[in-house]
Amino acid sequence: MSVLELAQVSRWFGNVVAVNDVTMTIGPGVTGLLGPNGAGKSTLINLMGGFLAPSAGTVTLDGEPVWRNEQVYRRIGLVPEREAMYDGVSGWDFVLANARLHQLPDPEAAARRALDVVEMTAAADRGVATYSKGMKQRVKMATALVHDPPVLLLDEPFNGMDPRQRLQLVELLRTMGEAGRTVLFSSHILEEVEVLASSIQVVVAGRHAASGSFHAIRQLMTERPHQYTVRSGDDRALAAAVMAQGSVSSVELAVPEGAATGARDGTTALRVQATDRSGFVRALPRLASDHGIRLYEVTPADESLESVFAYLVER
């Protein structure tokens, strides 16, 4: 059982702050590191893996600093995002070399076991260059598992995998987590995290936006009021009809400056705040057709992952 701890960690590159005052604890089980592209997930994984110095704060594994501490790799298995391995070696050679680099007492046995865990024994004698994307990912996993580390860090492991390979990897990671290993993987896709991670850490624009169990956070996301921007043939009439709905808490008529307040030509727009998202979505087309109002545009104002997280940060 190992625990990774980040205490008030920041990392900046010149003027760009990639990670901003993050404090988190990653314990046993599978943890998903979730965030949009460019949120700082890779920077965080690099910080946890000891490949980047924190500009401020500390990263520790069971109380030991990770940065400039090569001995820490006895307890960390790292699966990098990039695919490059050594050219011209077979899967077996590659995993064996990794076992030897760890100075294990019986490298052959360790390599055999690791390849067995990822079910690559049959293809182990083939050159790594001939492997498919999923096979490469599994060999990378084998190199990370060869020394049986309590901590496993995976950077975007699902990128570019087909659904079958995805399923295999999900199974594998889940088993690892259940066996008491500390498994952390990064992803920008909500659904991937949902099926796998028992707990999640959300980063947005370098900040730690949310943490905890996936379902609790998901609940917080769906129960919050939703914003829609609606344009129609008759915004005022639609506003009255929509407001009569129980699913809506507020409607605002946005009139561009200089336009006549009575304009009915689509230059105005409605900002609708719905408390019950699905109720509103079902009601709106019916209302419009009942009142003979033409809908030009219905846009969720804040559906992007980023705004969901921004909302969480503000609370």
Place this chain on the structure above:
Amino acid sequence: MNATVARLTARSLLAGRRAVLLTALPVVLLVLAVVARALGADDDLAVTLLGGFALATLVPLLGLIAGTGSIGPEIDDGSIVYLLSKPLSRDTIVVTKLLVAVAVVTVFGALPTLVAGVVLTGELGALALGYALAAAVAGAAYCALFVLLAVLTRNAVVIGLVYALVWETVVGQFVPGAQALSVQQWSLALAGPVLGDTGRELGVTAAVGGSVGVALLLAVALAATFVAGRRLRTIRLTSDL
């Protein structure tokens, strides 16, 4: 020194097209030596070939190919992460890679220089031994410099090339002071005692004194290795290409 790192490095250096380049260079030298010998070579020609070609061209190029090739491609494609994420000191990684590169340059550079020297002069004499020694130490120093360059920058080959060719040959020709900052001259100075009177008679002189050359060679090689190890400890692995 780590045997596994050494094996991986040697394998990637000696596999594929890089090996073709590494083999082609000494082969050209040996063919030239044999042809020159068949046509009746004298010591002047031996000096031209051993000094002008083997030491001035072959060894820096081999040092460049082996030095940068031992670590540069791995940093470039990110596979160095498999070495870095191990309980191995980064100095060990750098030193091991350097030793492999030095071994390659010795086998493909210094040894062929010795053989070419024997072929050209017909004896295992001052010229053959002296130039082989110079080639060996110059090769080692070039490797240390170019390993450092490869750790520092992605453009290691280009910069190394500009140093080895433009600085050491062209600038050295026109600006005498530049020769004092030349691995080639330092190694010639070191080999001076071996070349002895034969060398002096043939006008083989180094731009720096013997002890200065040895000191500078040692200083540069050690400093480069040390800095490369330090730099590898804090190297930033970018996930972008």
Place this chain on the structure above:
Amino acid sequence: MRVSAPSERLAVPAPSGQRDAIHDIGYRHYDGPRLGRRAVQRALLLDSARGAYGLGRAGRTKIVPVLLLAAMCLPAVIVSIVASVIGAAQLPLNYTAYSTTLATLVVVFVATQAPASVSRDLRFRVVSLYFSRPMQRVDYVQAKFAGLALAVLAFLAAPQLLLLAGALLAEMPLREQLPDLARALAGAVVLSLVLAGVGLVLAAATPRRGLGVAAIITVLVVLSGVQAAVLGISLERGADTAAGWSGLLQPFTLVDGAATLLGAEATLPPGPPGTAGALVFAAVALALVAACYVLLVLRYRKVSVS
């Protein structure tokens, strides 16, 4: 005013009776004329030539070529100034001799820029994107070849034109300078084709840029080393004819020898043996260019597009 069809982002239940449809959400397609193969090729040619100097690329790709060009031109400026100050009647070294004197810089330029031109396309499999356009593989080879040759020609010609400017400032008669310059430029055209060809053939053999650079340098430097050695041996043995033929062994002496057909002295002595020799040199130079082109076409025929 923006009036668009109802957005797809909200799942609006379709009224009964309405058929399934793909809604027009404002994507526009292009109906205008398309320029076709030649235009793609021209664009790639120009981009390759400009790319050799880092034009239109990131700032740090400009450093090496610009420094090399500056180093190539600096002596020309100095020579010009000196010539006009002392009022020389003739340039201390002629236009052709200038590029052969600074051959190392030319070699480094070719070695660094040829791989920059092709190896990344291979490494990141960008070539498949090119070949999915109306462009053919042969067109790509032609464009890259011509683009690099153009860049090398500019590299060779720039200092020559500077020298001309210097000569005119020193009040040397244009009438005397022009024939010399014309010969030098003609030689530069052939030399740039030869160097671009050799450079690209080697660079296209590997997707690794560093290895490509090393390979080109190795081949060009070793060839000139071999040529120098053969020349040395021949002269020592008194074999003047063999010494003359040794020029065939490396690009600079080869083109220099071929240029003697235009009536100039060889700047890299001894030059080819007689007019017949010069003709052979010219033929070898052209054959080399053709061979490089054929090799490149064969190489790119094998590049997989998957």
